[in-house]
Amino acid sequence: MVWPELLERKGVTEASMVLLTAKIMQRASLFISFGGLVSTFVTTFIPLWKTMNSDLNEMENWYEGLWHMCIFTEEVGLHCKAFESLLALPPVTLASRILMCLSIATGILGVASTFFGLEGVEIGQGREKVKRALLILGGVLIWISGVTTLAPVSLIAYVMVVEFWDESLPDVMPRWEYGEAMFSAWFSGLLLVVGGSFIFVAVCMGDHEAKQRSKVFSQAQGQKPRTQNYLKTEVL
Template sequence: MACCVLQIAGLILGGAGMVGTLAATAMPQWRVSAYVEGNIVVFESIWEGLWMDCISQLGLRLQCKFYDSLLALPPPLEALRALMCLAAALAVPAFLLAITGVKYSQRRTEGPGAVSTFVLAAGMAFLLTGTLVLVPVSWAGGSVIRDFYDPEVPAPLKRELGAALYVGWASGALLLAAGAMYCLCWCWAGPAAGHSYPRLARAARPGAPALAVHAYV
């Protein structure tokens, strides 16, 4: 019962983390303009994302433009793109594995070994996805904070943390929590599912030698 609750909770958290990962990858608000010192133009906001930059005027008009050339992008941005795309690509199969694990948990009598395999695979995939999300998001956030407090960076070029970074941090935490729940569930049910059933079946066999029964212990 406890393992079933963990799987359902992990499925919900993992699904939310998957949606957040896809959203953070697509959102343009990774870096937003900072209003410091002489930069007091408050009716216009600049957003910089992985794929485009946007200009928001009074929150009513939004103009976005995709980056012109892939080869002209700075290497850090290309690395952030690659990591987030990899995380988004892994989040979907991780969620599908989690659904499969919950589905087969309702059929323990048909194949407990398969249940533990799906649960473990989903947990490891969630943990890996959460790590892949947190690395680029934390990297981008650290770069924004460093430039913000760097006196050599001009005020118009200073940026603040955008909404996409907070979504990425939250999604990474949800994915890690989901992975921990699935791995914990496998630790509880996986080894027992793989070994206790043969031992009980052999022990219950009429006329089975005592030495053969102890060999499974």
């Protein structure tokens, strides 16, 4: 009996018939993580983290990000200016800068590590353990990238809420409110956390499939091959 027929009889090909396999899960998690990384990169540099509109002058809208301060007027349009001094930044903004840059760096390393650990990407013969280690490393780095994205945006949101309801400030003083970039940061951080978690799921699925294959191979090797006996007759 040939090996493909034996494997099919033992049920190894059932994994290929299942819609959700380890290979598909690996690529889905990489796609989700890459989308979260791109969203994190864009969110880091757009000046839409905070928005403010003064009641005294409704024609002006102020926007603030981690790197720029912008003002929008109908006469001039949008005018942005970068923060001049790094040491003059508020501690929350400075910490958010560091965490977002760390998120981008770990995200790039995690996506690259996951890509080279994908099933089907050739990095050499007989290196399944190396590919599995790359997937685990990529999942950890992507998960860290998601956490370091959620941390600064949550910190800024908390500080804004505290300052918004600060009774010591006069009522006529304008307050900062949430900008579109904060919601984008929450969404991208969630994508990274989900993508990193799915990579761990893909690793577990790959381990299960490898155990099933090894079990079938061991059972197949234990069986004796069929032999056919031919009876020769002679006509006298």
